[in-house]
Amino acid sequence: MILNIEAYLHYYFEQPSDLILQLEASKTGQQKILNANIAFSKIENFVRVPTEAGIGDRLLLRTEDHFSCRYTSRIEIERKPTDIASLPATPIHLLPGEAIRYLMPSRYCPSDEFQAFVSSDFGNLNGGARIAALSEWIHDHFAYVPGSSNAQTTALHTFVQRRGICRDFAHLLVTLARASAIPARFTSVFAPFVNPQDFHAVAEVFLDGAWHLVDPTKMAHQEDIAIIGVGMDAAEVAFMTSYGFAEFREQSVSVSVEA
Template identity: 85%
Template sequence: MILNIEAYLHYHFEHPSDLILQIEASKTKDQKILAANIAFSKIENFVRAPTEAGIGDRLLLQTTGHFNCRYTSKIEVKREATDIAALPATPIHLLPGEAIRYLMPSRYCPSDEFQAFVASDFGHLEGGARIAELSDWIYSRFSYVAGSSNAQTTALDTFVQRKGICRDFAHLLVTLARASAIPARFTSVFAPFVSPPDFHAVAEVFLNGTWHLVDPTKMARQEEIAIIGVGMDAAEVAFMTSYGFADFREQSVSVSVEA
């Protein structure tokens, strides 16, 4: 599948401000970058920095006044759909070292507070069967409501309020997977058919020896997702982190499937 992607950011900064951006689709074994371009208004000290997981880049820069950024790319996604429910869990003692950190609680994913819940309500299921059931449970029990959460909303808040956006749905699935002793990470992505069009977020779980994408909003399928980056939670893969007040002016994301 070929995806054509365009993202545009326009913010204003009254004073010189440092920014960390992570908005480019990454090169991985199952997605190929056919073409890509990123253009900025006037900036200072542009640097590319690697991420902890080695998936994608962080862009470090400084700007003042009107900041414009336009990113376009053509991505070939070569990922096949997988039946998550049929996959076994990888025993903790057999996990690769890089997966271990994704068992731990994090700022937005307090998985240690959900162990009793998953044991009592989903304890009859194991591995991928539990992940599939958890994803379906979130989709059926929680309402997708734009503007219903903010940058401080955790998976526990979402669990109580029973509503959120893709970020919150992903945080909750990551949390419940970790509470089930299955490594899970937050994954920022581009995907077509997301409504409203925007940067999207899904979960990625470690089953049967490798990582698998799961979207509890049901808006994106594994084979049509372009990964931007991964992290413990949204704090590690925010599309923009600003060290200075950012006055929002305009933002848009467009993802289409090439016929």
């Protein structure tokens, strides 16, 4: 599958400000960058640095006044769908070192507070069967409501309020997976069937020796997802982090499947 992607940002900065951007689709074994371009308004000190996980890059730059960024790319996805429910868990003592950190609680994913819940309500299931059941439970019991959460909303808030957006759905699944002793990470992505079109978020879980994408909103599917980056939670893979007040002017994302 080939995706055509375009993302546009326009913000106003009254004072000179430093930015960290992470909004380009990454090059991985399952997705190939056929072509890509990123263009900015006037900026200073542009630097490209790798992420801790080695998936995608962070862009460091300095700007002021009106800042705009346009990213376009053509991506070939070569990822085959996997039946998550059929996959066994990898025992903790056999996990690779890079997966261990994704067992731990994080700012938006207080997994240690959910161990009793997953044990009592999903204790009869293990590995991928539990992940599939958790994802289905989130989809069936939580409302997707744009504007219902903010930058302070954690998985615990979402669990109580029973509503949120893709970011919140992903945080909750990551949290419940970690509470089940299954490594899970927050993954920022582009996907063509997200409504409304925007930067999207899903979970990735480590099962049967590999990472597997799971979207509890059911708007994105393994075979049509272009990964941007991964992290413990949204704080590590925000598309833009500004060190200075950013006044929103315009933002758009378009992802389409090439015929």
